[in-house]
Amino acid sequence: MTIVTTVRTGGDVDPASPRSGGTGHRTAGGAPARLGLRTGFELELLAPRGTSRADLAAEVAARCGGTVRRFFHTDSEPSLVPGMGWFIHLTPGFEVLGPDGAPRCRLVDDITLRADLDRRAPARPGWYRVLGDEPRLMRLVHRLADPQAPREAxxxxxxxxxxxxxxxxxxVVxxxxxxxxxxxxxxxMPGERERACEVVTPPLTADHAAHLDALLxxxxxxxFTVPVEAAVHLHVDAAPLRVPATFANLVRLFSAWREPLRAALRTNPACTRLAPLPDAVVAYAAGPLAPDWETLRAAVAPMGLKKYADVNLASLVTPRAEKDTVEIRCLPGMLGTEEVVAAAALVERLLARCRDPRPIGAPRPGARIEDVLGG
Structure with a gap:
């Protein structure tokens, strides 16, 4: 069943105002930053008490004259059952479709957002999760289960x-x-899980700021506010980065330059699921360049690249990856549109430098990330 919403207008918010969560960041010349890469955004937010991510979905749809589709979002969480490491779970998600049927965003749970939630609060009526411990069976459950159905059925x-x-x-059923x-x-659902709200955009190729502001x-x-553990993740196309010299520069940027980079991006120290790249990958990137991508991929694939790092390079070397992207995960949570775009613009400049075949050198004491861009 599709939830149909009606059009109504809402007031504009100054992105630089304290209420917006924005900083009004602009480029050195004073103009708003502009983006050129095909990029998907994931923005972690928190709904006010008494509301949920469903309310934001309805509001976004109302402003664009679109509709909301409820679906099950798949994720995993630590299990409290002895001898069982993880549960796979399905939780309520809400996809906003524009008047033309094209996706505008998906609003889903994110289990890393915990500090702001009262787990003792009673479960919100109608909100539940489906849990299991076997991935293949849970894919079957996902295919069979109707996200509109009540928990009992x-x-x-x-x-x-x-x-x-x-x-x-x-x-429990x-x-x-x-x-x-x-x-x-x-x-x-555990108490207040409906307040957690990760806003996931489709890949954006143009008018990034306008699309983001229609959501933020x-x-x-x-x-809505920025949660304690919040981050913004950027997904950029992996294909142009599958070049040995580019891969080596990416690794150097996120290893040797890790601290200047995190300072420039203002990485949230409370953010979880961040980590340095594996030592074996860093050592490999410091050696002679592979003659071609397949040689590099075969060498790096067993070295333990994981999603949960400052940068997710796993899709570069993993056949049939779920998302064919490089994911930059170390940006802080943000609610201001210009702030998000300015941070993404800095990332774009750094990725362009990584595609330059000149090796990125080691930082000197007191180096700033601008030094990478200068040479």
């Missing part, structure tokens, strides 16, 4: 596949297979 199609009836364990092994569960201005007007 959402696992009925899965139960039918296994020829069983769901059972209740307190307020459970589907076991015929041997009694649990396949999946539907449980109320409603958030500012509704009283």
């Amino acid at each position: 959402v696992l009925d199609p899965l139960a039918a596949v296994f020829g069983v009836a769901p059972r209740l364990a307190g307020d 459970v589907v076991d297979d015929t041997a009694g092994a649990t396949v999946a569960m539907a449980a109320p 201005a409603p958030a500012r007007d509704l009283g």
Whole structure:
């Protein structure tokens, strides 16, 4: 079922005002920064108490004359069950579609956002998550489950596949297979999880600032804030970066220049899931350049590149990666449109320098990130 919204206008917010969360950053010449790369943005926000990411979805859709589609967002979280490391979970997400049906954004949960939430708060009515511990089975659950269904009925199609009836364990709906092994569960959301709101854009190729402001201005007007652990992630196309000299420069930038870079980007010290690149990758990039990309890929693939680092280079060397992007993860949480665009513009300049075949040298004491751009 599609939730249809109606058009209404909202007041403009000055991006430089304290209420907006913006700083009004501009380029040295005074003009707003402009972006040229095809980039997807992930912006972590927090809804005011008593509201949710669904409210922001409705507001964005109302302002553009679009619609909202509810869907299940897949992620994972640590398990409290002894002997079970992680649960895969499906949680309520909301996709905003423009009047032409094109996606404007997705609003989803982010489990790294915790400090601002009261886990003792009662679950919000109608909000639940579906959990399991086997990735292939959870892909089946995702295919079968109707995100519009109530918690009591959402696992009925899965139960039918296994020829069983769901059972209740307190307020949790459970589907076991015929041997009694649990396949999946539907449980109320923990307290205030509906307030966590990661705004995920499609890849943007033009008018980045206008698209971002169409999402961030409603958030500012509704009283959304930047969470304690917040970050902004940028996804840029991986294909142009699959050059040995470019890869080596990327590694040098995010390893040798890690501290000046984090200072320039104002990396949030409370942000989780950030880390340096593996030592083996750093050592490899410091050696002779590989003669071609396939030689480099084969050498680097076993070296432990992970998503959860200051920069996610894993997709560069992983066949059939979920996203064919390089993800810059060490920007802080931001709510001002010009602030986000200015930070992304600095990243673009640094990526352009990485594509220059000249090796990025080691920083001198007291170096600033501008020194990378100068040579």
